[in-house]
Amino acid sequence: MDAKVRGNRTSAAASRVYRPRAEGPRLSVGFILAKRFTLCAFANFVDVLRLAADEGDRSRPIMCGWTVLSDTMSAVPSSSGITVHPNERLGDPTKFDYIVVIGGVMDDMSGLGPEYTAYLEKAAAAGVPLVGVCTGGFLLHKAGLMDGYRCCVSWFHHADFLEQFDGLDPVSDQIFIDDGDRLTCSGGASSAHLAAYLVEKHVGRAQASKSLHIMIIDDAMRPEKPQPGxxxxxxxxxxxxxxxxxxxxxxxxxxxxxxxxxxxxxxxxxxxxxxxxxxxxxxxxxxxxxxxxxxxxxxxxxxxxxxxxxxxxxxxxxxxxxxxxxxxxxxxxxxxxxxxxxxxxxxxxxx
The missing domain is CATH 1.10.10.60 (Homeodomain-like)
Incomplete structure (x- = not known):
């Protein structure tokens, strides 16, 4: 990507203004879970939203909302074998502030399927930011939705990425990347930091910090924080x-x-x-x-x-x-x- 275009996009992401909704939660997130998704990355992201959504630890989705989306409503198996049941079928993506794709293991990267791809294309066309967590960035790329964007990948998968994917700029020296309307993170604990980053922007710094502290995570990390190698x-x-x-x-x-x-x-x-x-x-x-x-x-x-x-x-x-x-x-x-x-x-x- 041209350096000037990338610079403009980064500046736009940094200066983006988030306004509270007239009604409903200030931050609403829709999740798409890949087959054999990484449970840890999903759980960390959701728990930050849950803990920021209400006073104390009561988990009411007041300030944040989260929904697991599906094309069939079938339970989705994680890489650990534990399954998650979706909340609702694919519908209008503009009801969410972000659509988050949680990726799975590298040896099962067959893609998301036509219904999910069409839904993500619709979201992108409407300006809804797409988020790739763990290998979710790989899946967004396979769907043709990461061209020209930087993609945060785990240092552990950097070589795999170079072998399997062309036309994308992999970055594995940061924990997550906000590249305008595409956000990606390396998975694991970094998904909690990406979620806290979004909570801080939409809800407030105090709520983001509260979530991390309850999860026994000292402080929020910024995108440029290096990954442990x-x-x-x-x-x-x-x-x-x-x-x-x-x-x-x-x-x-x-x-x-x-x-x-x-x-x-x-x-x-x-x-x-x-x-x-x-x-x-x-x-x-x-x-x-x-x-x-x-x-x-x-x-x-x-x-x-x-x-x-x-x-x-x-x-x-x-x-x-x-x-x-x-x-x-x-x-x-x-x-x-x-x-x-x-x-x-x-x-x-x-x-």
Whole structure:
């Protein structure tokens, strides 16, 4: 998408004004549950609405309303096997402030079916914002409703997304994204934060905070909060550095320059380098090299891949380049480490 168009859309989302309804709840949400949807993501989202909707913990849908929609009214099984019964059939989407699609497991991404797709198209045409939770963003994309939009995906599914979907900008270094009339989040606990973000805009900050506190969640997180990723042996509380480290992790095989890293994050190179020095006492380049070497060390110990293949996978020019950097970091070569690693502990690559 053109950067100017994206900037205008982001500004519009940030400045959107929400006015109380003349009657009924201030925030009304319709849910579409995919087959084998993620129960945790759905429950977190609904509970934030429930706790914000009434005084105390009485759960009356006064300030917030929520409805599970269906094309057939059949119970929908979650990925855990627990089923949820819909409240009403698909109808007029404009009665809701948002239509939220809760996605399911990656190995069952067949799509939503024609009735749901037509309903979502009708909602989009009427200007009702669509929300993709967990892999719900994938389903919106399959329905042709995410073209030109950024889509928040879990760092765990980033590679799956790149393999299966074209024409969409996946972002896995934030917990959720408000991209105008499309909102997406990575699932899990982030769905509670996205719900609180909407409650704050429509109902009020106090109600959003109350919901999270009752759920034993300390404070609301903003969209740009980094997702927790896999262990990299690098620890920091600096959000900018955490986001940069996650981007590095996702581009191990094709290392980004510091300038490109800063550009993708919307910061200057100098600003990013200053944060790295303060948080880690190291440059971004040094941190990136450590991530790549740590990953190479892991692959040498746990797989039967050749050193040359591991060098390519970890973004090194060749095996000699990897060996030289490896020795400087670990005081031994990849081949010396491979000799010490028990064969039984390694995963043999299929021919």
């Amino acid at each position: 896999v262990s990299m042996d690098i620890s920091t509380r600096d959000p900018m550095v955490m986001r940069a480290l996650l981007l590095m992790q996702q581009n191990i095989d094709n290392p980004l320059s510091v300038s490109e890293l800063a550009r993708r994050m919307g910061h200057s190179k100098r600003q990013l380098e200053r944060h790295f020095r303060t948080a880690l006492g190291a440059s971004p380049q040094a941190a990136f090299l450590q991530i790549r070497l740590t990953f190479a060390h892991h692959l040498i110990e746990t797989t039967d891949k050749s050193v040359a293949a591991i060098a390519v996978e970890c973004g090194f020019c060749d095996s000699s380049h990897l060996s030289r950097m490896f020795r400087q970091r670990f005081n031994h070569t990849p081949h010396e480490l491979r000799k010490r690693a028990p064969v039984a502990d390694r995963v043999v690559e299929a021919a």
